[in-house]
Amino acid sequence: MNQEILPIYNALNEFKQKDPISFHVPGHKNGYLIGERCKNIQQFLEKDVTELTGLDDLHSPEGAIKEAMELLTDYYGTVKSYFLVNGSTVGNLAMVLSVCNEGDYVAVQRNCHKSILNALKLAKVHPLFIYPEIDQELGMPGGIEPGSLKNTFSKYKAIKAVIVTYPNYYGKTCDLKAIIELAHSHDIPVLVDEAHGAHFRLGNPFPPSAVELGADMVVHSAHKTLPAMTMGSYLHINSRRISVSKVEEYLGILQSSSPSYPIMLSLDFARYFLATFSREDIEFTMQEIKGFVDGLKRVSPLKVKEQKNGDPLKVSIYVEGVSGFELQKVLEENGVYGELADSYQVLFIFPLLKRGTTYPYTEALLRIQAAFENNIPVSQGKTVESDSSFIRSVRPLAITYKEMEYTPKETIQISNSINRIAAEMVIPYPPGIPLLMPGEEITKKHMQAISRLLEENANFQGNSQQLKKGVIRVFS
Amino acid sequence: MNQEILPIYNALNEFKQKDPISFHVPGHKNGYLIGERCKNIQQFLEKDVTELTGLDDLHSPEGAIKEAMELLTDYYGTVKSYFLVNGSTVGNLAMVLSVCNEGDYVAVQRNCHKSILNALKLAKVHPLFIYPEIDQELGMPGGIEPGSLKNTFSKYKAIKAVIVTYPNYYGKTCDLKAIIELAHSHDIPVLVDEAHGAHFRLGNPFPPSAVELGADMVVHSAHKTLPAMTMGSYLHINSRRISVSKVEEYLGILQSSSPSYPIMLSLDFARYFLATFSREDIEFTMQEIKGFVDGLKRVSPLKVKEQKNGDPLKVSIYVEGVSGFELQKVLEENGVYGELADSYQVLFIFPLLKRGTTYPYTEALLRIQAAFENNIPVSQGKTVESDSSFIRSVRPLAITYKEMEYTPKETIQISNSINRIAAEMVIPYPPGIPLLMPGEEITKKHMQAISRLLEENANFQGNSQQLKKGVIRVFS
Numbered sequence: 011m012n013q014e015i016l017p018i019y020n021a022l023n024e025f026k027q028k029d030p031i032s033f034h035v036p037g038h039k040n041g042y043l044i045g046e047r048c049k050n051i052q053q054f055l056e057k058d059v060t061e062l063t064g065l066d067d068l069h070s071p072e073g074a075i076k077e078a079m080e081l082l083t084d085y086y087g088t089v090k091s092y093f094l095v096n097g098s099t100v101g102n103l104a105m106v107l108s109v110c111n112e113g114d115y116v117a118v119q120r121n122c123h124k125s126i127l128n129a130l131k132l133a134k135v136h137p138l139f140i141y142p143e144i145d146q147e148l149g150m151p152g153g154i155e156p157g158s159l160k161n162t163f164s165k166y167k168a169i170k171a172v173i174v175t176y177p178n179y180y181g182k183t184c185d186l187k188a189i190i191e192l193a194h195s196h197d198i199p200v201l202v203d204e205a206h207g208a209h210f211r212l213g214n215p216f217p218p219s220a221v222e223l224g225a226d227m228v229v230h231s232a233h234k235t236l237p238a239m240t241m242g243s244y245l246h247i248n249s250r251r252i253s254v255s256k257v258e259e260y261l262g263i264l265q266s267s268s269p270s271y272p273i274m275l276s277l278d279f280a281r282y283f284l285a286t287f288s289r290e291d292i293e294f295t296m297q298e299i300k301g302f303v304d305g306l307k308r309v310s311p312l313k314v315k316e317q318k319n320g321d322p323l324k325v326s327i328y329v330e331g332v333s334g335f336e337l338q339k340v341l342e343e344n345g346v347y348g349e350l351a352d353s354y355q356v357l358f359i360f361p362l363l364k365r366g367t368t369y370p371y372t373e374a375l376l377r378i379q380a381a382f383e384n385n386i387p388v389s390q391g392k393t394v395e396s397d398s399s400f401i402r403s404v405r406p407l408a409i410t411y412k413e414m415e416y417t418p419k420e421t422i423q424i425s426n427s428i429n430r431i432a433a434e435m436v437i438p439y440p441p442g443i444p445l446l447m448p449g450e451e452i453t454k455k456h457m458q459a460i461s462r463l464l465e466e467n468a469n470f471q472g473n474s475q476q477l478k479k480g481v482i483r484v485f486s
Numbered sequence: 487m488n489q490e491i492l493p494i495y496n497a498l499n500e501f502k503q504k505d506p507i508s509f510h511v512p513g514h515k516n517g518y519l520i521g522e523r524c525k526n527i528q529q530f531l532e533k534d535v536t537e538l539t540g541l542d543d544l545h546s547p548e549g550a551i552k553e554a555m556e557l558l559t560d561y562y563g564t565v566k567s568y569f570l571v572n573g574s575t576v577g578n579l580a581m582v583l584s585v586c587n588e589g590d591y592v593a594v595q596r597n598c599h600k601s602i603l604n605a606l607k608l609a610k611v612h613p614l615f616i617y618p619e620i621d622q623e624l625g626m627p628g629g630i631e632p633g634s635l636k637n638t639f640s641k642y643k644a645i646k647a648v649i650v651t652y653p654n655y656y657g658k659t660c661d662l663k664a665i666i667e668l669a670h671s672h673d674i675p676v677l678v679d680e681a682h683g684a685h686f687r688l689g690n691p692f693p694p695s696a697v698e699l700g701a702d703m704v705v706h707s708a709h710k711t712l713p714a715m716t717m718g719s720y721l722h723i724n725s726r727r728i729s730v731s732k733v734e735e736y737l738g739i740l741q742s743s744s745p746s747y748p749i750m751l752s753l754d755f756a757r758y759f760l761a762t763f764s765r766e767d768i769e770f771t772m773q774e775i776k777g778f779v780d781g782l783k784r785v786s787p788l789k790v791k792e793q794k795n796g797d798p799l800k801v802s803i804y805v806e807g808v809s810g811f812e813l814q815k816v817l818e819e820n821g822v823y824g825e826l827a828d829s830y831q832v833l834f835i836f837p838l839l840k841r842g843t844t845y846p847y848t849e850a851l852l853r854i855q856a857a858f859e860n861n862i863p864v865s866q867g868k869t870v871e872s873d874s875s876f877i878r879s880v881r882p883l884a885i886t887y888k889e890m891e892y893t894p895k896e897t898i899q900i901s902n903s904i905n906r907i908a909a910e911m912v913i914p915y916p917p918g919i920p921l922l923m924p925g926e927e928i929t930k931k932h933m934q935a936i937s938r939l940l941e942e943n944a945n946f947q948g949n950s951q952q953l954k955k956g957v958i959r960v961f962s
Contacts, residue, residue, distance in 0.1 A: 031850045033834035034825040038713035038752075042845060043759065043837055054530035058715050063818055095717065096572045097742025111891065128739040132608070233744065237514035239534050241571065241746045263604040264740065266573025268709065270717045270749070276514075283519065342539055349510040358509035361519055369518060374507045415587065 011084040013285035018278045021065055021074035022057055022271065035060050035268070059271050068093065068269040069262050078278040085285045086211060086221050086246055088228075090254055092261060093277045094243040095269040098205040099125040101229030101245040103132065103264055105201045106173065108256040109227070110135045114170035115406070117162050121151045121443045122175050123203055134411045137447075138162055138169070141402040144441055145182065150354075151441045153177075153184025156192055162404050163196060175203045176220055179350070180357060181321030183217045190224050199226035199251045207321065208244065209235045209284060209362060212292060215322055226251050235323055235362065236280035242273045287362060294365045296322065302360070302371040309379055315355065323362070328355040344381040346374050353439065353469060400455045407449035409485065414449055418486040424460055424477070427452045430484040437471040438463050452484070487560040489761035494754045497541055497550035498533055498747065511536050511744070535747050544569065544745040545738050554754040561761045562687060562697050562722055564704075566730055568737060569753045570719040571745040574681040575601040577705035577721040579608065580736040581677045582649065584729060585703070586611045590646035591882070593638050597627045597919045598651050599679055610887045613923075614638055614645070617878040620917055621658065626830075627917045629653075629660025632668055638880050639672060651679045652696055655826070656833060657793045657800030659693045666700050675702035675727045683797065684720065685711045685760060685838060688768060691798050702727050711799055711838065712756035718749045763838060770841045772798065778836075778847040785855055791831065799838070802831040820857040822850050829915065829945060876931045883925035885961065890925055894962045900936055900953070903928045906960040913947040914939050928960070 032039045041055035059065060066073035075093070083091040094101050106129035110116055113136065118126065120139040130137045140158050142151045153176055163169065172193045177183045186202070193200045202220035204210070208230035210219035220228045226249040232238035247257060303325055306314050315326040327348075329337055338351035348356040361369055408431050409417065419433040429451065436446040436456075446456055460477070463470075470477050508515045517531035535541060542549035551569070559567040570577050582605035586592055589612065594602065596615040606613045616634050618627045629652055639645065648669045653659045662678070669676045678696040680686070684706035686695035696704045702725040708714035723733060779801060782790050791802040803824075805813055814827035824832040837845055884907050885893065895909040905927065912922040912932075922932055936953070939946075946953050 028821050030821050030823050031846050031853070032823055033836065033850075034823055035707075035711075035835060036709040036714065036716045037711045037756070037835075037837065038709075038715070039837045039845070043713040043839075043843065055715070060716060062823055063814075096576075097744050099742045099744075100572075103740075112888075123743075125739075125743060132739065231511075231744075233512040233514075235511075235513045237519040238512070239514070239531070239746065239748070240512050240536060240744050241742045241749075263601075263608065264579075266575045266717045267599070267601060268573050268575075268707075268716050270715065270746070272715070272748070273717075273746070280513070338539075345504050345506050347506050347508055347510055347538055359511060359513075360509065361513065361515045363519075367519065369515070370507050374509075377507070412588075 011081055013081060013085060013282060015077070015081065016278055016282055017074040017077040017081070018066075018271070018275045022059065022275065025059065025062065025064055026056060030062075034062065054272070057272050057275060060268060065271070068095070068265075068274065069267065075274060078274070078281070081278075081285075082244060082281045085281060086244075088221060088246040088248045089250070089252070090247045092245045092257075093274055094229075094245055094261070094265070095241060095273045096243075096265045097233075097241045098123075098203065098229045098231045098243045099128075100261070100264050101243050102126050102203055103129045104245060104257055104260040105203075105227045105229060106130060106135075106171075107133050107260045108253060109171050109199060109201065111170075112412070113410075115166055115168055116171050116173060117159060117166075117169050117404075118173045119154050119175055120401075121178075121441075122173060123205070126173055126175075126203060127447075131411045135170070136406050136410065138166055138404045138406060139444075139447060140404055142443060143184065150180055150182065151178065151443050152182045153186070154189065156185055156188040158402075158404075159189055159192055163192070165404065169196070169198055171199050171201055173201045173203070175205075177204075177207050177217065177321055179206065180326060181206065181317045181324030183320055186220060186225070187218070187223050194224070197251075199249065200224075201226065202228045204228050205231040205243075206234050206324075208232055208280075209323070210321075211284065212287060212362075215292070215296060217319065217321060221246055221248050224248070227257075232277055232280040235359065237276070237283055237362075238280035239273050239276040241270070242277045242280065244277070283362075283364075287364065291362070291364045295361075295363045298363055298369065298371060299323070299325075299360050302375065305371075305375040306378065309375075309382055312378070312382070323360045325358050325360070326355040327358065340381050341378065344377040346377050346381070352442070400459070401445065407447070408451040409449050411449070414485065419483050420486045421476075421481050421483055424457060424464075424480050424482050427482055427484060428454050428457050433483040433485050434473055434476075435471075436460060436473070436477065436482070439469045439471050442471065452482075487557055489557060489561060489758060491553070491557065492754050492758055493550040493553040493557070494542075494747070494751045498535065498751065501535065501538065501540055502532060506538075510538065530748070533748050533751060536744060541747070544571070544741075544750065545743065551750060554750070554757070557754075557761075558720060558757045561757060562720075564697060564722040564724045565726070565728070566723045568721045568723075568733075569750055570705075570721055570737070570741065571717060571749045572719075572741045573709075573717045574599075574679065574705045574707045574719045575604075576737070576740050577719050578602050578679055579605045579740055580721060580733055581679075581703045581705060582606060582611075582647075583609050583736045584732040585647045585675060585677065587646075588888070589886075591642055591644055592647050592649060593635060593642075593645050593880075594649045595630050595651055596877075597654075597917075598649060599681070602649055602651075602679060603923075607887045611646070612882050612886065614642055614880045614882060615920075615923060616880055618919060619660065626656055626658065627654065627919050628658045629662070630665065632661055632664040634878075634880075635665055635668055639668070641880065645672070645674055648674055648676045649679070650676065651681075653680075653683050653693065653797055655682065656802060657682065657797030659796055662696060662701070663694070663699050670700070673727075675725065676700075677702065678704045680704050681707040681719075682710050682800075684708055684756075685799070686797075687760065688763060691768070691772060693795065693797060697722055697724050700724070703733075708753055708756040711835065713752070713759055713838075714756035715749050715752040717746070718753045718756065720753070759838075759840075763840065767838070767840045771836075771839045774839055774845065774847060775799075775801075775836050778851065781847075781851040782854065785851075785858055788854070788858070799836045801834050801836070803834065804831040816857050817854065820853040822853050822857070828918070876935070877921065883923070884927040885925050887925070890961065895959050896962045897952075897957050897959055900933060900940075900956050900958050903958055903960060904930050904933050909959040909961050910949055910952075911947075912936060912949070912953065912958070915945045915947050918947065928958075
């Protein structure tokens with residue numbers, strides 16, 4: 011198919027040429043009502059239309075939106091690909107809900123995205139959480155090891171799906187090929203949250219894409235590394251194991267019945283951008299990144315961590331003995347904004363650049379150099395790392411998600427929590443892998459690990475303040 | 487509170503003034519990567535940011551977004567009000583899921599929005615569908631009558647919630663006050679899909695708002711009559727019967743973990759727009775509508791139907807003996823776009839206009855006059871109206887939503903369908919009230935009504951083609 015076409019943009023432009031007068035929603039009436047205070051968004055709002063004649067309907071596509079999604083399907087080479095307007099969140103929800111029924115056993119990477127955990131809960135499945143591998147150097151959790159999955163398969167027979175994240179937030183990959191082969195040898199579908207890997211389709215030097223490796227369903231955030239608007243994502247059905255009608259049913263349930271045209275337009279543009287991204291564009295992108303990274307390496311006392319076999323669009327920078335949060339503050343004060351900070355590092359995400367476009371890498375380097383001339387980041391002392399390897403053994407939750415809905419909760423002393431059932435997550439940070447999930451029984455080892463982390467003043471995600479008071483939520 | 491403030495717009499502008507260089511998502515990098523083909527949206531994309539320092543987080547608001555939602559709460563005078571970025575769809579889902587548990591009985595208006603039906607299914611409740619009143623003049627279903635609700639309460643004791651639509655798509659209201667009083671006398675919460683009535687807060691000449699009438703939870707599409715972007719909506723918790731934490735849990739589950747800043751910005755703007763809409767602005771709006779409607783009445787052969795006690799922003803136009811679809815076609819060929827057409831009419835939605843702004847009403851009238859000089863809409867013959875009043879008696883579904891998930895379906899002849907259980911909706915149009923819902927037993931009366939409608943070549947929503955072949959999907 012001719013990937014140069016932008017069907018939704020064309021439909022919107024044709025509509026605009028009719029000089030239409032609006033007696034329909036949205037209420038801003040093509041931007042008329044926005045007025046002086048937000049004037050600069052008025053022109054854009056002409057694209058924020060509704061399902062008018064000629065503009066098709068995401069929930070029942072027959073025209074421009076259908077054509078745009080066919081171009082996407084063609085480019086990724088899938089069974090069927092979809093535009094999502096409620097982010098990868100809705101992709102993850104639809105993926106799990108369309109494959110799993112209440113009471114099914116499901117093998118899930120323990121450090122998966124919140125939306126996967128929410129999906130498991132909505133679907134009321136029995137999750138079997140698999141502990142990921144850890145990159146010791148920067149305390150960063152990766153994907154699951156094929157061996158861990160093999161152990162789980164040998165212990166639990168009736169597993170309905172395997173759910174993994176690939177790559178992780180930092181661009182780190184795992185042996186997804188072996189995981190998929192193992193699951194498929196048991197005829198179990200593999201659902202991949204590839205939110206950060208939509209661009210892997212470009213091939214070398216990017217890691218192989220989950221679609222190419224044969225995952226059964228794959229979610230892509232088109233707004234993370236491709237130039238789509240935030241909340242724009244793709245969902246790919248990539249095998250005959252998946253029911254197209256069930257997926258479409260859940261996408262219809264979980265997404266607005268008035269989808270945003272600007273987001274759909276940007277999803278079409280992101281597909282076009284990627285499909286026309288040439289070998290020379292990749293070389294140009296890599297060359298620009300190399301120039302910037304080499305520059306970063308010359309800034310003392312910065313250190314750069316590049317991914318081996320990971321995503322070259324992601325690079326972590328750090329300063330020995332200084333927390334990532336402190337480093338982030340110094341960078342932001344100088345107008346340089348990274349994607350995230352953790353105890354160790356700041357993560358940068360670089361753009362895919364076509365030849366002829368520029369990115370302010372030189373200016374960024376000047377600002378970073380200036381930052382370290384004027385500021386010496388303050389050390390925040392040592393980071394306490396948790397040893398949660400004792401939770402490597404996989405076991406089902408002590409009570410089901412359904413029972414959790416009806417069971418009252420109470421707050422008790424952590425020291426009295428042995429043999430009780432957790433009603434909240436406990437996530438020591440780093441490495442950011444949940445030590446306890448809601449529904450898990452608290453063992454002596456859990457209690458000891460939490461107590462030790464608290465003594466050493468460790469960081470926790472979310473409920474830090476409660477935990478630091480020595481209390482935890484449990485089911486009554 | 488000072489309703490002139492735009493906290494999110496201000497936070498975005500302050501951020502912009504830092505001249506930030508992006509090494510974060512979204513991938514368009516403040517519009518840098520959009521290039522020539524979509525150049526006119528580049529400036530706007532500077533507002534499409536992510537949860538950076540100073541820009542707050544919808545899912546854990548502490549800054550600009552919190553302040554913006556407090557202004558909304560203050561303006562509507564609720565317990566707590568929320569910005570939604572996944573449309574009124576997610577508001578309806580969260581409303582039902584946060585109040586109803588699996589197996590609960592729920593009284594629901596039979597002609598509710600699809601998203602309410604989806605919510606009932608996700609929550610796996612037992613719906614009791616209540617037949618609405620009908621406006622005979624234009625074959626338009628309205629809301630439910632308090633008497634129908636009273637009958638349902640006397641027959642079914644353990645009802646957990648009452649769910650109604652107010653106003654309907656055409657701006658028609660019902661006696662919501664009596665419904666709320668009746669439900670509250672049994673201490674049952676009333677959940678209102680007020681998607682089309684966000685502006686009722688303005689008071690006379692608009693109908694009373696569901697919030698003011700004491701509904702327990704209310705959903706508003708801020709993009710329907712207020713100037714927000716499509717997918718921008720509000721959810722209001724309006725009584726102590728509602729659990730704030732449960733509502734927030736479901737909003738967190740069902741909305742993107744990367745919410746769109748342009749949509750949030752527009753929601754803040756819509757609140758500001760409404761809160762600063764003066765008595766004089768209302769008079770100006772009504773005067774402009776009156777001028778246009780008077781003009782429409784002078785165009786032969788057009789007829790205008792204005793709502794009595796309904797929303798003056800909505801007006802239906804029709805031509806005797808001509809279908810609304812045909813009328814719509816003629817209008818659109820002349821560059822005038824209404825909200826929807828049905829067998830009888832075309833619906834127009836008018837803007838809320840502040841003094842000093844203009845709307846092309848005069849141009850629209852000229853175009854409509856020209857349309858009828860050059861075109862005489864073709865009659866499409868008489869419209870067949872269904873008599874489905876025999877489904878007025880309320881009864882539970884024959885099988886539960888949970889059983890439906892596991893039960894296979896088959897396609898059979900409609901003539902053989904008596905005593906079988908429907909697996910699809912049958913919605914004769916007009917009046918657009920489901921004759922059959924999935925899970926309902928097909929009686930002899932259903933079968934006869936469908937057969938008669940087919941003989942007379944009636945319209946059905948959705949599955950017309952299947953039904954016209956004389957077949958229907960049922961559970962095996």
